[in-house]
Amino acid sequence: MALRADWLPALTAFESAARHQNFAHAAEELHLTASAVSHHVRKLESRLGVALFQRHARGVALTADGRKLADAAGSALADVDGVLRSLRSGREDHDRIRFTTLHSLTYTWLTPRLPEFTQAHPNLRLSIDTEVALTRFDEPGPDFGIRHGPGHWPGLTAHFLMDEGLLPVVSPNFPGIDQIREPADVARQPLISDHSRQGWHDWFRAAGVHGAKFDERLTYTDSTGAMNAAVFGMGIALARSRIVTPYLESGRLQRLPVPTVKARWGYYVVYPSHRRLRAAAQTFVDWLLALPKD
Template sequence: MPQSYIPTIRELEAFCALAQAGTTHLAARALNLTQSAVSRSIGTLEDRLGVALFLRERQRMALSDAGRAFRPEAEALLARLNEAAVSVMAFGGQSAVLRMAVLPTFGRAWLIPRLGSFLSAAPGTSVDMAARLDPVDFRTEPFDLAIQRSQHRTGGANHLHLLDETMVTVAAPSLVGRGHLRDEDLLALPLLQQTTRPSLWLDWFRHASLDPRRILRGARFDHFDMVIDAAIAGLGVALVPEILAREPLRARRLVKATERELETGQAYTLIYPDRAEGLASFITFRAWLGAELQGIWA
């Protein structure tokens, strides 16, 4: 078996503590160890790497050139290990963790408010959710699933159609009254822009056979939830997915500015690797998600 040059955690801790403190006495106190234990760890680390990491200067230990080069890497390794440990601890006594990457506004506006019923259906399961606009590489990333648009489909993964994306125009009642405006009327109003999908309004007016150069540009926002909040605040008309606008429409914080809708040709899609099929929590989530989406049309 080839010799391993990988330092132990104790050696890394002793090295970083001594680099910070400058004396074995202070390093030992910081680590709650004896001075001899710190010295042994430094000695075995230097033997392992074949270089002197410290130079004695009077009563202090100063980093050598090799030590200065090694320090940022050693500190970063310990920091990443600590972050990983804290991340795992955050799940407490849960027996399963379902890791998912979700479109930001879909997660905030639609999925999170419903997650309580999923967790009730999957006792002992915790959820680790990340917002993602980019495709997920399941070969290198630890996600069990992604909920994104069909354009995010990736090779080597399974794709389950959830629902087609339908866009609607919405605005605050204070801006458009009861709505029912014509497309021509929209051209006189500020039209809120979504930064990552800048062509939405162009597509809308092309379908209406209107010149998109007449658009009165409105404020720009990164995510649809920001666009929706801006519309509620009366800053302009928003063009957003109907499923995301459904709740503020029901609450009358928004009204439909026009009756027309726009099919984008995209669809919300459940994307997952083969390995997810072996997770009971994923199987439960997939069935629950399908039932929830069927329920919104009931």
């Protein structure tokens, strides 16, 4: 059976719905309505004479025939997408890697490691976006992102990068620092927080301090702001282990003799599941994932 051009919209809608296991998410990705995606899928099922999805109250699931077609369609569309992207890109774009990540992670963890990559790959160029809002991977958006979270996002492939811990830190010149020996002592001090997914409530609970009343004197949107406030002696900051390392190594901050709590979320490299990374971006991701994490 020759593949006619009028099959492509239906195959595209089916591939997205199969990847998301959800017509609404596919519709959002393709800028269609959920009913339009459903129409494309039913049209494809009618032409093929097979059921591609099992419909139920909670959503849809692929049939055996649907899984077979989804594997082939996903691979084929990814190949076409990769070729189209390479043809659209000029030489500068071919060598440029665009990615999005957190400002705090870039400032304290990534940037100190970048000289190794740039020396090994002097022909590649990096564009790093550290805006707070999550970036959509539309054209001409980033190749990939480094996200902090649970490790699964609809429509995205996620590769685990590293985990982290939560630990209280303070300036070596903080008044009464020698009297802070237990988690309960921390609760009696002025505290600094940021907008991370876990905060002081989580740390006190994990450290065995229940029902503690504490004073969050300062709150920052970004972890680097909280770290700098602690450097200037304004209180105790709840630090993320990946972010605080250069502050500890330089002596600007020191950890307190209390537990480090393993965080519920980690860092992941993510990119659209339907799209293969360009060669330049794949080179950087491979380097990133191979970095020592300790």
